[in-house]
Amino acid sequence: DVKVTQSSRYLVKRTGEKVFLECVQDMDHENMFWYRQDPGLGLRLIYFSYDVKMKEKGDIPEGYSVSREKKERFSLILESASTNQTSMYLCASSLYRTGGYTEAFFGQGTRLTVV
Amino acid sequence: EDQVTQSPEALRLQEGESSSLNCSYTVSGLRGLFWYRQDPGKGPEFLFTLYSAGEEKEKERLKATLTKKESFLHITAPKPEDSATYLCAPLRSNYQLIWGAGTKLIIKP
Numbered sequence: 035d036v037k038v039t040q041s042s043r044y045l046v047k048r049t050g051e052k053v054f055l056e057c058v059q060d061m062d063h064e065n066m067f068w069y070r071q072d073p074g075l076g077l078r079l080i081y082f083s084y085d086v087k088m089k090e091k092g093d094i095p096e097g098y099s100v101s102r103e104k105k106e107r108f109s110l111i112l113e114s115a116s117t118n119q120t121s122m123y124l125c126a127s128s129l130y131r132t133g134g135y136t137e138a139f140f141g142q143g144t145r146l147t148v149v
Numbered sequence: 150e151d152q153v154t155q156s157p158e159a160l161r162l163q164e165g166e167s168s169s170l171n172c173s174y175t176v177s178g179l180r181g182l183f184w185y186r187q188d189p190g191k192g193p194e195f196l197f198t199l200y201s202a203g204e205e206k207e208k209e210r211l212k213a214t215l216t217k218k219e220s221f222l223h224i225t226a227p228k229p230e231d232s233a234t235y236l237c238a239p240l241r242s243n244y245q246l247i248w249g250a251g252t253k254l255i256i257k258p
Contacts, residue, residue, distance in 0.1 A: 038192070074250055075250055076153065076236070076238075076247070076248030076249050076250050076251070077193075077236070077238075077246075077248040078248070079245060079246070082245075092245070124192050124193075126192070135180065135181065135240055135244050137183065137195040137198060138195070139195070140192025140193050140194070141192050142190070142191055142192055143190070143191070143192050
């Protein structure tokens with residue numbers, strides 16, 4: 035059974051803290067993604083990675099960075115957390131297909147509150 | 150600018166009452182469209198991919214269709230376990246998804 039695991043379901047952090055969100059997948063997928071989901075808005079792509087040590091900016095990368103040192107692990111870093119980064123964060127992975135796109139598998143999400 | 154709109158925002162149905170959810174989009178160079186289901190407190194779960202206008206896909210009580218400007222998710226004789234938020238996501242020319250805000254479906258027994 036495919037699995038994407040996010041390290042925390044709930045997090046509360048203070049403004050200005052450095053925050054790490056971890057994601058691990060066991061499906062040997064090449065692609066990994068970080069999204070945030072806010073009420074009334076669709077999922078918005080923060081960053082994605084198509085290979086180890088490779089990363090691409092999504093639609094809203096400001097205030098975030100990522101790290102992918104191993105194929106199965108993709109980390110999202112909030113360099114200095116702010117209250118407007120309070121959100122649900124979703125990690126996903128998908129199989130690479132040349133000239134195409136395959137469905138993504140999502141983790142359970144991390145609900146981050148910045149106070 | 151690429152856009153996607155889902156309607157209605159919320160839909161309450163009685164068990165067995167069929168209906169449709171709409172996903173309207175303006176996406177240049179559309180490569181396909183994905184439907185996902187999301188239960189409260191969980192990540193989205195893949196349902197369908199449609200690649201060309203006229204295509205249809207079915208799974209149990211759900212059927213997805215695609216035209217050049219919109220997609221429909223038809224739900225036939227729904228059950229309470231079909232209650233969830235349904236998300237559509239057109240695939241742009243750069244192979245990135247653009248997500249709708251979803252339709253929250255509630256099926257009453």
